[in-house]
Amino acid sequence: MSRDTLFDKVWDLHKVSRLPGGSDQIFIGLHLIHEVTSPQAFGSLKDKNLKVKFPSRTVATVDHIVPTDNQSRPFKDNLAEQMIGTLEKNCLQHKIKLFNIGSGNQGIVHVVAPELGLTQPGMTIACGDSHTSTHGAFGSIAFGIGTSQVRDVLATQTIAMNKLKVRQIWCDNKLSKGVYAKDLVLHIINKLGVKAGVGFAYEFAGPAINALSMEERMTICNMSIEGGARCGYINPDEKTYSYIKNKLCAPKNEHWDKALTWWESLKSDENSIYDDVIKLDASKIEPTVTWGITPGQSISINQQIPLLDDLSPNDKLVAEEAYKYMSFNPGQFIKDTPIDVCFIGSCTNGRISDLRVAAKVLKDKKVSKNVKAFVVPGSEKVATQAKKEGLDQIFKDSGFQWREPGCSMCLAMNSDKLIGNQVSASSSNRNFKGRQGSPSGRTLLMSPAMVAAAAINGKVSDVREFIKK
């Protein structure tokens, strides 16, 4: 059993009681909600005649369903209009702060909360979205919950949960040029498998993690869930504190010093005990691309799609399903696979640094004429900053469509969808069957820089060939 890790300290601090059944009642310090998984929770509150216990600890925004082309109200999609209308009504009625479209702070919930300084070390953070693990990048314990648990948090600010085990993933050395946080996390998921994290929180640590910026750390923690870990985190350091400082909701004045002292005390102790430790060498990782239907099915850009015989018995069943669905042959190279659609965005890779790196690749280049490419900034703040730096113009000049903030084609709940069996190069997080809106659509996950390279060549490419100089 783990001891003295950040996870242990934060869990123990938030434990309200041991429930009769044996699970823990955990206080949730920050609750984030959006339009898709909250309406039924508010409905259930009403049915049970309950109130929101601490409205100040819940913050809302809209992201999953918002159109990213024309955002004028009412939306063309009646159901989208109804869902957002329902959230607006619920927030008004229960006095919950909502960052709506046009507020300057709307966007993907996991992009917005860190930008506002809401996400801080030592908090427990819950949201009806599996990528809530993103916030662990700040040394918080953050995890996705379902709608019934959203109701429980609204009604009691607590949930019933069993404590997770802790696995440290130690990343030595540092990533080489042209290799990004996305490649690192895809590599980790591939090595450990998509279900290795079940029952675990992942602590990402080591020189390669320390060297990452806060936005890159968010990319890593974001995809913990794709490795089965409901929660992933990184111990806070100077980078964490300087990211938070002066943000809208950051502690101010004398509170800042108190916060710093407290945050420092939360780090995993040097002799803390983990349930498991995995070590890997980050310098050996190359640009990585998924070829299958789970985020674990990835290879380096110069590798071949694995043969059935090279896979463990457990992986064979899904691999066979993947070859068929993706129309790929075992042994085929992933490089040069033709691409129909390029998507840059999502809670994994829709932040300003992601847009900067993609724009750098695209500058003075043109998107292949066979490719539809679009970029969806993660938030209104990201969009504003990108415009200030002229990134929107670089994207547009290259042939990318520049869109309004939202989740968009990561999960295709708005009108951005693949058609038929189109192949997308996507900076998002899931390559599940049908994920991007077409029941036969095919998704290749990669870093935003790799998506930009694929857009220019019209096929899967090695971004390192674009950034040689």
Place this chain on the structure above:
Amino acid sequence: MKSEFTPPVGKISNIRGQCISLIGNDIDTDRIIPARFLKCVNFDSLGKSVFEDDRKTLKGKHPFDLEGNKNSTILVVNSNFGCGSSREHAPQALMRWGIKAIIGESFADIFYSNCIAIGIPCFTLPKKSIQEIQKYTFNQSLFLEIDLNNSLAVSKDINFNLELKNSTRKMFLSGEWDATSTLLKNENLIKNKFNDLPYLKFNTHFL
């Protein structure tokens, strides 16, 4: 899909019904209920759309479309079932189709807690036993009677000792799976925690 849906309430100690086998590892919640069906403000109509895209692809041959399975209530799956999105719409859709319990090699974390929260026990069995059940149901019906007190699944031909976490078992047997009222009982402790947490003192922002 069954015509009348009544959600489970209170103590759950016995589940009996016919098994329906679904073969495959890593079946994610996008497949259980594709994202376009998440455009709803209640869960009522999700049952008919469960596995919609997989079912369309298999043109009537998907287990959820086979005539012999239409009254099934116990779903038998392989490993890492329910991975991916946290959408409770997935277990809600299964429940509204008629599923009352799931037996599998393993389950994804969030899916597992969502199932508890809506009253669907998820049991585990070793791969070999799951395959045995799935093979059995391939050409004949299997009716199981599951007793949560001892986790025993009994049928006329085969019996299984199902695995269930003790804390989960207690929640179903006591009715505590429907957690809100249990959590609310500690109202004073919650208030104390709210007053004690260091960061709630130094976060004096506008909220």
